[in-house]
Amino acid sequence: MTMTSTPKPIKHYLQFSDLNASDYAYLFERAALIKKKFKAYEKHQPLIDRTLVMIFEKASTRTRVSFEAGMYQLGGTVVNLTTEGSQLGRAEPIEDSAKVISRMVDLVMIRTFEQTKIERFAAHSRVPVINGLTNEFHPCQILADIFTYIEHRGSIKGKTVAWVGDGNNMANTWLQASEILGFTVHLSTPGGYEVDQSIAGIRSAESYKVFKDPMQACAGADLVTTDVWTSMGYEAENEARKKAFADWCVDSEMMQAAKPDALFMHCLPAHRGEEVEAEVIDGPQSVVWDEAENRMHVQKALMEYLLLGRIA
Numbered sequence: 001m002t003m004t005s006t007p008k009p010i011k012h013y014l015q016f017s018d019l020n021a022s023d024y025a026y027l028f029e030r031a032a033l034i035k036k037k038f039k040a041y042e043k044h045q046p047l048i049d050r051t052l053v054m055i056f057e058k059a060s061t062r063t064r065v066s067f068e069a070g071m072y073q074l075g076g077t078v079v080n081l082t083t084e085g086s087q088l089g090r091a092e093p094i095e096d097s098a099k100v101i102s103r104m105v106d107l108v109m110i111r112t113f114e115q116t117k118i119e120r121f122a123a124h125s126r127v128p129v130i131n132g133l134t135n136e137f138h139p140c141q142i143l144a145d146i147f148t149y150i151e152h153r154g155s156i157k158g159k160t161v162a163w164v165g166d167g168n169n170m171a172n173t174w175l176q177a178s179e180i181l182g183f184t185v186h187l188s189t190p191g192g193y194e195v196d197q198s199i200a201g202i203r204s205a206e207s208y209k210v211f212k213d214p215m216q217a218c219a220g221a222d223l224v225t226t227d228v229w230t231s232m233g234y235e236a237e238n239e240a241r242k243k244a245f246a247d248w249c250v251d252s253e254m255m256q257a258a259k260p261d262a263l264f265m266h267c268l269p270a271h272r273g274e275e276v277e278a279e280v281i282d283g284p285q286s287v288v289w290d291e292a293e294n295r296m297h298v299q300k301a302l303m304e305y306l307l308l309g310r311i312a
């Protein structure tokens with residue numbers, strides 16, 4: 001008789017909806033523990049001998065540093081690939097790249113353009129794949145943002161998040177998170193830049209409300225957040241966007257319309273004087289630096305979870 005073992009299904013993190021509320025509760029708790037150890041200079045190395053490949057088809061500061069530093073801190077090692085510096089830039093099929101890369105490493109993080117590209121990679125990968133930003137989603141950022149909210153204010157359940165600006169990858173991911181974690185998003189985007197519910201990949205319109213006026217979207221909000229007017233890959237639209245988004249700059253009046261203890265978040269990089277006034281992003285309600293730092297702590301929890309599962 002031959003013994004056959006059923007291979008464990010691979011867990012990917014391609015969009016926020018790939019995990020459920022219970023997974024997130026675990027990850028937030030785990031990230032808090034991992035952060036505490038980091039602050040105490042206490043070693044936490046569950047991923048010794050594991051390798052992460054990072055593939056960047058777009059620029060990055062935070063994602064690069066947080067994944068690279070995070071993986072080394074977990075005891076693992078990192079390989080960094082870019083489009084130009086690899087055969088990806090010379091049209092090697094994504095499926096072939098996935099088959100080859102995933103035979104040599106334990107985990108892959110990709111920042112690219114279309115979501116379909118990361119899905120094709122994952123479909124041919126032997127190891128977990130993490131979305132480090134696509135045109136449609138930025139799940140690691142929202143993971144960090146909600147962890148940051150919890151650190152400052154406790155559970156986000158039942159709260160209101162005002163999104164002021166582009167109906168982009170960040171907005172889509174906030175919507176996915178609102179369905180899973182039970183909060184409401186107030187969306188205000190200029191005409192022509194609305195969120196498309198089918199692209200956002202959410203089941204219903206129950207967890208969000210659309211406002212023409214960004215001031216109204218901010219009224220009574222627990223968190224006000226925004227992002228660049230022009231995301232990576234859309235640079236050709238920059239001039240048209242500057243005109244269309246002129247009234248979607250988060251200013252102190254908008255922050256005053258929100259709850260008195262409302263937080264301000266921005267995934268960064270930011271353009272002061274465009275999507276946010278300097279006095280808001282550099283003001284007392286802003287938690288953008290915690291948000292950026294927390295990318296590393298939550299992603300360490302995520303990498304550990306995808307490779308080792310829940311640790312009791």
Ligand code: CP
Pocket residue numbers: 059060061062063064133141267268269
């Ligand atoms: N917020 C974020 O993903 O930043 P980078 O583009 O610098 O990685």
Ligand code: NVA
Pocket residue numbers: 133134168169170227228230231232267268269
């Ligand atoms: N929406 C922005 C986020 C950058 C971190 C972009 O995609 O460029």
